[in-house]
Amino acid sequence: MGSSNFYHVSSANDAKQAFTKARDEALYDHGHSGYSGTIAEKGKFVIIPVPQGTNPYDYANKLMEEDDPRISDKWGPAGCIEVEKGKYLFFGWASS
Secondary structure, eight states: OEEEEEEEEEESSSHHHHHHHHHHHHHHHHHHSSOOGGGGGGGGGGOOOOOOOHHHHHHHHHHHHHHHHOTTOSSEEEEEEETTTEEEEEEEEEEO
């Protein structure tokens, strides 16, 4: 099996709630059979701070392009960037 990149924005009181919400949405949209190439394949996430003055979406793209080791493993954690208060961007590679 291969891998696909994904980006998923979710809003909640905190990153953990946003992650659960994002996974639930992906499971609903893509099914529970696995290898969907979405955040549904992720069991955890890692919060990645964004350098001051940097656009969070551009920074996530840069990390993906550079194959940053925090998010490069399709079986590893998703990256998580807080784009604004209560709004989180989850991204990375997932099995497909």
